[in-house]
Amino acid sequence: MITESVAHYSKSLAEQGDFPAYVYDLDALAQHAAAVRDALAGSPEIFYAAKANPDPAFLRTIAPFVDGFEVASGGELLHVLDAVPGSRIAFGGPGKTDAELRDALRLQVERIHVESPYELKRLAELSRSTGGADIMLRVNLAGDRAGAALAMTGPFGMDPELIETCRGILELAPWLRLRGIHAHLASGLDADAMLRQSEQILAWARPWLSSAGVESPEINLGGGMAVDYANPECRFDWQTYAGGISKLAQPGETLRIEPGRALAVYAGWYVTDVLDVKQAHGEWYAVVRGGTMQIRTPVTKGHDHPFTVLPGGSSEGPAVASAPVTFVGQLCTPKDVFAKSVPVSRISVGDVVAFSMAGAYAWNISHYNFLMHPHPTFHYLPQP
Template identity: 80%
Template sequence: MTDSVTQHVTSLGQDEFPAYVYDLGALAQHASSIRSALSGAPEIFYAAKANPDPAFLRTIAPYVDGFEVASGGELRHVLEAVPGSRIAFGGPGKTDAELLDALALRVERIHVESPHELRRLARLSQSEGGADVMLRVNLAGDRSGAALAMTGPFGMDPALIEECRPILAASPWLRLHGIHAHLASGLDAEAMLRQSEQILAWARPWLSSAGVESPEINLGGGMAVDYAHPDRLFDWQTYGEGIAKLARPGETLRIEPGRSMAVYAGWYVTDVLDVKRAHGEAFAVLRGGTMQIRTPVTKGHDHPFTLLPGASPEGPVVEDAPVTYVGQLCTPKDVFARHIPTDRIAVGDIVAFSMSGAYAWNISHYDFLMHPHPTFHYLPEE
């Protein structure tokens, strides 16, 4: 924890817990370092789904080339927060209303997920001046080591994507610019580069055969984030150097980082309501729960945290024991971290969960049991 985060956390009153504390200065510094490591190529489109908080979007905006959205709601939200942004609109199951929104709002690129979606877009866009599209391909290959393999409904395999050729030929108002391929998440720099080589090896000849000049190839996101070792960051320098070697003149490469850009700038902070033992195990019951930070349950991990001494009110204490940290929900699944060695924990202590800047509040089922929502705090850029 930086000094500024620690000072803010320890200044919070009990009525302000749970709280999300967002360090916008740290976010800007991290985004700037990514931009520098990539030296302007490839283009960076921040995946808004990771954290669409307007303050995050505005802080990140100077360091990225645009934003990737995956719904009509995200589209309008991002344009309201950062007007005039370049937008790539992806995701399966786009409705006609969403496609019409994308056309009306002049989305720069629509990532098409299927031949059926392409046919619908051709019909909807004919009277709207056409549409600028990229086709999402889903390639087979080794995804060992990936946290998520984007198979099934995402994009088209090489056989299905061939059905797009006659649709494009019959709809000249659809302007094909390139290929989008987000194949997996949770890869380190070397694995990401190997995956990028695979994508480029398939996309370049396919786009050439489709007559695309100045092709664009979106290599997706999925840069690894290690919750077990928060100090192990994705090696952006190695990745940037590798991508520079893969790039060719006359083409545009693009990536869509989300979690790896935003996760380190957020903290979910709460206090200890009770500590107790049950069947030989020690538990700390925290205000709030995983309905407000779904990440531990979603990832199935022990979420990293810092334990800070509180005001030491009268109450139970556990010392020199492994402690399981749980929330207020009426389910045994409401667990932040299990069996964590702990010197001392008492009622009133503060628990600050780091790496809460992405896929935390915005993916949570926060109205389950209707506990009060957390407060939100923004540490400004210095």
């Protein structure tokens, strides 16, 4: 899966020998974000989870198609406001420091997602003299997350018992304005599973917020919309999700989601070239320039990363045809694997390999100084 403009541009990078490179197709990003926005037609609101890819060009390209941004640290908060000044911001994440909370108050972020009773107490103290804060309480509901790539079990938010203790804290701090409930329970759910989860969140949140006296409640249903690395053409069914949500929605409330991966992943490619082709103990390997220290996704997810081979390599170097090939990088570790035993029609030294679905949780989660290879270059299409 490669767009025409990325394939064309990658060939020009090959001529300049400018690998490895991240190539971002901002037109493709805008088109995809527009399609998601059109499918949802305003409800739920979309806050892009900046952690998926906080590249300023991504943020600016996505901004016209979303309602705001979800940030999960003081660093992301400052970065996003710098890239897209005036954005609506929801600030979440466990373990917020006082300094981060002070920044959020100073910058008047629209919503602070509170993760624990202790955090709520600290926020009450810090915001007492600053005009208070608009908050959502993050709930961590139990439930069957069958099919999820990642269930957010553990210390995220508050379980229904713990969240009860927030009532007393809020009573003593009327300057904290409780606006609603935030929930992000799992990643990698298809539309049907996401709808079942949304229904569960709504069923819990509505009576809780009503008993807390919240008028015009807001419910943030989280991110985690699935992407399929094994089948890149198969995308999250936003139409089905939108249809299901419109049936669940009730007048007088605001629903919100905060997807990251499903918005950003399709707009990036990690493009590199083959340095060596060889056989070891019967298995064929293609060694590419760079490695998974620059795109951590395949190792983190434990999958074969999708790629396209753009032929054009040397006719003299080693090559292999019609064989399963394992794609590895330049790191001195057997874990540096992009894709294992994947059938290829032919691969030779000098061929270009474009790893797709590198627009989210790729460069920004990578340990790129390991072994001190040159960093990739970054390219944005269309070029200005």
